[in-house]
Amino acid sequence: MRQGDKIALISLVAGxxxxxxxxxxLYGLQALGCAYGWPTHRAVxxxxxxxxxxxxxxxxxxxxxxxxxASATLSVAALWANRAALGAGVLVFLPVTFTxxxx
Amino acid sequence: xxxxxxxxxxxxxxLLTMAYLRPHRLAGVTAGQWIVGGGLILPIPILMLLxxxxxxxxxxxxxxxxxxxxxxxxxxxxxxxxxxxxxxxxPVSETLHIPAGEPVDIAVTSADVIHAFWVPRLGGKIDAIxxxxxxIRLQAxxxxxxRGICAEFCGPGxxxxxxxxxxHDLETFKSMxxxxxx
Numbered sequence: 001m002r003q004g005d006k007i008a009l010i011s012l013v014a015g016x017x018x019x020x021x022x023x024x025x026l027y028g029l030q031a032l033g034c035a036y037g038w039p040t041h042r043a044v045x046x047x048x049x050x051x052x053x054x055x056x057x058x059x060x061x062x063x064x065x066x067x068x069x070a071s072a073t074l075s076v077a078a079l080w081a082n083r084a085a086l087g088a089g090v091l092v093f094l095p096v097t098f099t100x101x102x103x
Numbered sequence: 104x105x106x107x108x109x110x111x112x113x114x115x116x117x118l119l120t121m122a123y124l125r126p127h128r129l130a131g132v133t134a135g136q137w138i139v140g141g142g143l144i145l146p147i148p149i150l151m152l153l154x155x156x157x158x159x160x161x162x163x164x165x166x167x168x169x170x171x172x173x174x175x176x177x178x179x180x181x182x183x184x185x186x187x188x189x190x191x192x193x194p195v196s197e198t199l200h201i202p203a204g205e206p207v208d209i210a211v212t213s214a215d216v217i218h219a220f221w222v223p224r225l226g227g228k229i230d231a232i233x234x235x236x237x238x239i240r241l242q243a244x245x246x247x248x249x250r251g252i253c254a255e256f257c258g259p260g261x262x263x264x265x266x267x268x269x270x271h272d273l274e275t276f277k278s279m280x281x282x283x284x285x
Binding site: 091095 | 151154158161162165166167238
């Protein structure tokens with residue numbers, strides 16, 4: 001496999017991989033903050049949300065340069081998959097910034 | 104919710120019927136318009152509305168402040184045991200008794216594996232975790248019998264792990280808790 005195709009393939013799964021890691025990270029931060037009574041719990045969650053959205057935005061707005069037919073097709077698919085991941089991240093992670101965390 | 108679902112079902116069925124009976128009317132719609140319209144523009148606002156509603160309802164289920172009535176639910180493979188911390192003399196039972204029209208805090212825990220406490224008609228569900236105490240606030244608006252189930256697979260007897268919630272009018276409930284028969 002050519003180098004360009006490999007990068008395009010990685011880019012194809014990049015957004016939703018970051019999304020999955022982000023989901024687990026937010027879940028973990030929410031649970032740890034409640035368990036240890038962090039005074040800055042909400043700020044930590046908002047910061048994590050901001051970082052995740054910023055990281056998800058990179059592949060969503062930064063298309064790969066393609067060097068062949070396969071990588072050109074993959075790059076378009078990757079771009080839209082990563083935009084879907086960004087949209088999913090913005091919407092699905094948003095409630096950690098305002099809903100109740102601990103009871 | 105049911106009305107919304109009915110409207111959407113009718114809309115989809117009408118489009119499907121039109122595709123068979125009057126295909127020329129839909130001929131002007133391109134594949135891209137179907138995908139963007141039916142796959143994004145239609146479902147995204149609906150999903151956002153449902154998610155927003157779920158968040159608001161979820162907040163309402165949280166046990167904030169004190170309520171007058173409390174119960175404890177202890178899950179084990181494969182049964183539920185209910186008791187009442189304010190009435191320690193009452194025998195532990197497999198039926199949860201609650202007053203109708205009053206919020207009740209139910210502290211849920213488990214003796215062995217992870218289970219989940221769920222009474223579908225009363226709303227949210229919550230995990231029953233060994234060594235941990237989760238509290239859910241439920242309210243039955245009307246007296247009656249509400250069926251509950253274990254909503255987390257917990258072994259070969261999982262599907263039999265059901266229970267009942269009996270919501271009584273307040274006076275009956277109070278007399279029950281005082282030791283009288285319902």
